[in-house]
Amino acid sequence: MSDHFLFMSAPFWGHVFPSLAVAEELVHRGHHVTFVTGAEMADAVRSVGADFLRYESAFEGVDMYRLMTEAEPNAIPMTLYDEGMSMLRSVEEHVGKDVPDLVAYDIATSLNVGRVLAASWSRPAMTVIPLFASNGRFSTMQSVLDPDSAQVSAPPPRFSEQMELFGLGALVPRLAELLVSRGITEPVDDFLSGPEDFNLVCLPRAFQYAGDTFDERFAFVGPCLGKRRGLGEWTPPGSGHPVVLISLGTVFNRQLSFFRTFVRAFTDVPVHVVISLGKGVDPDVLRPLPPNVEVHRWVPHHAVLEHARALVTHGGTGSVMEALHAGCPVLVMPLSRDAQVTGRRIAELGLGRMVQPEEVTATTLRRHVLDIISDDAITRQVRQMQRATVEAGGALRAADETERFLRRTRRH
The missing domain is CATH 3.40.50.2000 (Glycogen Phosphorylase B;)
Structure with a gap:
């Protein structure tokens, strides 16, 4: 049917x-x-x-x-x-x-x-x-x-109380009128809570x-991952170095200073870094690049994460879930309030670390990533969470x- x-x-x-x-x-x-x-x-x-x-x-x-x-x-x-x-x-x-x-x-x-x-x-x-x-x-x-x-x-809190928390109490009567106009007779709090x-x-x-x-x-x-068509292909490097994926998602990807810090952090370091920019930054402004760093507007994250030893992310839940599904530890640099919540969960479950944006320098970023890659306890916890994520x-x-x-x- x-x-x-x-x-x-x-x-x-x-x-x-x-x-x-x-x-x-x-x-x-x-x-x-x-x-x-x-x-x-x-x-x-x-x-x-x-x-x-x-x-x-x-x-x-x-x-x-x-x-x-x-x-x-x-x-x-x-x-x-x-x-x-x-x-x-x-x-x-x-x-x-x-x-x-x-x-x-x-x-x-x-x-x-x-x-x-x-x-x-x-x-x-x-x-x-x-x-x-x-x-x-x-x-x-x-x-x-x-x-x-x-x-x-x-x-x-009831729905109207939630609206008050955001200073949106004036919306409640408008929503009540909306319900009535659609033939819904329940009070706003009963219907929307x-x-x-x-x-x-x-x-x-x-x-x-x-x-x-x-x-x-x-x-x-x-995570419900789907096919993600139109993002191109990616092939792992032949160097054998650990792969690190860096992405700030599609909202927080205009921070050129962060991307320049990422490049400096891993210049001449034995890791292979893949930076996904989205529409936020023109890749040309980051060039010339060291041979172990590649930059893309779009790259299929799932293909990179299958080989990655760490993801550096702004803390979007989708990015974090995709990494854990692939068995990849996470370093969260939270760029929003909800990302703070995700980063805290990553840290308390031993799946990676969280570093505040104001603390990020080339030195601190490099140290955190290399520590995550070499931390056996994080690796064990991530493998357990990977099983739970796939079995879901x-x-x-x-x-x-x-x-x-x-x-x-x-x-x-």
Whole structure:
């Protein structure tokens, strides 16, 4: 039986990739998938056989680094609200009578608009969570605002209380009006608080904070990696030196000073360094390069990580998961608040280290990387986590769980 799945995500690669991998597997099984995201993702969506539905993203053309590091604390949630409303308009204009059987929305990027759409259609909804999940014992939001208070001892805050934390209390009446306009009679707090009945978490349970406290509503499927087409190929060097991959992701990749420090750190050092720049920095500004350093705008990380002995990263959950899936230790240089939470988890589980950006020099970076490569205890811990990450099941299990959830909803 073929079903229609609607996926929703803002156009951030770290959020789109996991959902896209699940969508690809569902398409492979004969289902119809519509994927709602920004224009930049059109080719990637179409390449997996899903229907691409564009919405006008509030993030298109925005300097995300400045937004995340210099803007007022409520700027991102307010932008997410605008983002969600734009998604909602595009979907409602497009769907017509072809109402999807299930709505799968990215937890971090659409402010529960997926839940609103599903309820207005009397359809089930689920979330795709490409970062740490939250429950009554651990709060991702609290961990970002105040890392010391991430472990929750009191009942988690209601939706309106969360909005107040970000100075967004004025949004609550607007959301209440939205619910009424879609025929939803529940109060905002009752409707928008708490998790969905089903949630795909793109981490292994062993990496999740308070992982053993999450109930059957959460499926910890590990990283959903997909094919990642269009990134080219990579061949390991013939030198035999340990390979180190360096990437600051797609948001924090405009920091030329960091990339120059990376090159200086490993000049004439017996390691082979692969630096992935994305669109942030022109590779030519880093040349000439020493023979043991190569620089690319785009490189298939999975191909490099299969051979790498260390990943240096800004701390994006997707990058960290991809490294652990390949059995590669991690050095986190956190460039955002949520990356601090990820870096702390890496350090406390013995999977690598965290170094604060202000502490990074060529000398300290070189020391940390060489120590990680030679640390047998880190190697052992990473191998254990690699097993947990692979055994979590990835996109195949995620598709299984998604189909199973839809079948359960039809029986009730």
